[in-house]
Structures are given as structure tokens and as C-alpha cells.
Amino acid sequence: MEHIAYLCLSEGWGGLEMNQLRSARQMHARGHSVLCIVNANSPIANEAQAQNIPLYIVAQKAKHYQWRFAWMLSRFLLHNQFTQLIFRNNREQSIAASIAFLSLGKIKVHYFMEMALGGKRTQFFRSLRYAFFESWVCPLPYLKRQVESNTKMKPSKIKAIPSGVEFKNDADIDQKTARQLLGWPMDATIFVVPGRIDPKKRQGFVVESFSKRTRFNEYLIFVGAHTIDESDHYAVSLKKDVESHQKKEHIIWTGFQQNMTLVYRAADLIVMAAENETVGMATLEALQHNRPVVGANNGGSQEIINLFGGGLCFEAKDTNSLNKCIDLVLIEDCPALKKEAFQQHFDFNRVCAQIEKDVLGLPAPIFQ
16 A cells, blocks of 8 residues: 555646546545645545545645745655655646655655646756656657657656546436436537636637537537636636627536536537647547547547547637538547547556556556
8 A cells, every 4th residue: 555645736627636636536445545735625625525535735826946835745744654746737846846855755756747848848947857756647648759859857757657537337327318407408419618718728719610500400518617716807708709699599608517427428529629638638538428529630639539539630720620520520420439449548447557556666467
């Protein structure tokens, strides 16, 4: 059994925070002692408490050069025998490296990559920071290539381990039942756009594309809200624009939805239009629930669709390309999901066993 601390100072509730909590929950279920280091009343704190995951509450924003906080945290972790620290937010890299340094290497820190590099990261101060990471875990092959090409990280420390997906038997929830429970249109074609309302998610681009569609009985549904600790200007402005839109009656905003299984089951297809979506967790979740995905031809969604099928990729800045791909997916003129390979690759048991073996250094079989 390992003692594993999960650092997450974010006030948001998106794929990064959900992945951090899922991993903590799965490792806890496997018999490890886990601890989530979070800010009070943050979404991840509330969710962890609801799921009986042990918490250590702090009051700290993620930023560079927080040596006092790192010192105090390293003392607390060592006192409580936590020798492994996992983090996902690149804003926490400085804190994590400081913890490793101030603990004299007794606390091993592991960066699980959720954000693309966006260019070279070979500057001296970055290379020095990265040197304190015990491992840098990449969830998709293209991200591993990025790290190898754009950092001076030791190749032996760069690991390729996918994000885990919890495969459950939800076969009893059909599309009709899901739509009834959500109160969505029953006899319509529904396109769902999941994710926070944010310029980088490009909901405005999807609205523009939808306005060009001529089929009457189609609905565009946005599932998500703006990040709590960030400006809501984009969300307010976009919703205001939609109010004067010719198809406003066919555009629905649901806000955040707790039960995403119902959302995916109710949809006909999922649209992922984000600007360089790093991992594409919503793409994974959609495919997990057997819903096809139309994703932008960049980032995680493109990688997943190219590797496992289950949808099509459109030219990221071309609304006509998006509509063409939607039409092709609706008539099932797209590569089918390689379901067996997909489930085997992303199965959480397999992922956890890889983490135990390749990251934590435990003698765990890969396919436990």
C-alpha cells in the first residue's frame, strides 16, 4: 500500500479536476491511503467529501514560488507518511517541485499532464523545475511526443498512461428514457456540446455552424457553465446573441449536469469544437456511452478518433466542414468505434495497475 496525496488547488470543475478525483477514488478502492489537498468549498472538495475521500483543506491559489506553503505542506505530508504526490494543473508545477526539493526527495512528485505545452519549454528555470519531477505522465501519444520534443525531461521519466474510464453497465438507460428524465425533445435530432462555457471551447463557432443547417427538427444543446472563479462575460454575451438568433428555439442551455450518463444517452451525437482540446475527456465519455463524436482536427479528440474510430474530425475553423461531418455521422458514414480495443486501453483497472508499476514503482501486473 502506498500513501498518495493528490494536489488540486483549482476552483473549477472540469476534466482536470474530475480526473484527479477519479484517480484518487480508484486508488483508494485498490487499498492505497489517499489524501486530496484542496481549497475549502471548492467543487472538488465538495465532491471528495461526498465520496468519503480524505481531505486536507488549505487556503491557497496556485502560483509560482510559494516556498513557505510548499515547506509547510511537505512537513505535513512527511509527518503523515505521504511520500507520493500527484498533480495535474500546470500552475502547480512550481509548488510540486518545491515540495520535492524541500523534502530532500523524500516526497516523489508526479505530473499527470492535462494541458498541452504550447511550444518549447527548454528554458533553464523550467528544466530545473522539471528535474524535481519523478515522472511526467502523458495520457495520449501525441502529448508524449510533445514532451520529448519540447522539454529536456529525461526520457526515462516520461510515461505514456491513458486517462482512466469507468465502464459500467448502463444498457438499461435508452435514449427515450434519458430524454424523458432530462425533459429534452423526444422526436428530434439532438447535438450536444459538453464543457465549460469558454471562448476556447468555441460554443460561438458551433452556433454559427448550426445557423447554416436547414433541417427543421434539430436541436443544439449546450451542457456546462462558465468556470466559477473566472469572468462570465463570454457566456453572457453568447447567450444574449442567441436570443436574437433565428433558431433560438432550437438552442438549449442546460447548465452543469451532474448525471452525464443521461446526457450522453440522450444525444444523437457529441460535438467537440474546442481549440486544441488537450485530452478530450468528453470525447472518451461519449464513446464510452456509444455516442459518435464530431471533433475538431486538433488535440485529444483527433487523436482518440484517429486511434479508435467512433466519429469524424472536421477542419477546425470551417463551419461547412463541421456540418458535413455531422451529416456523415448521422447516416453512419464514419469509422465505427473499435469497442474492444477502446475499452481495454482506457479501462481504469488497467490504468491504475500501470500507475502502480510505472509511476509508483510497485510490483503490480499491468493488467490487474
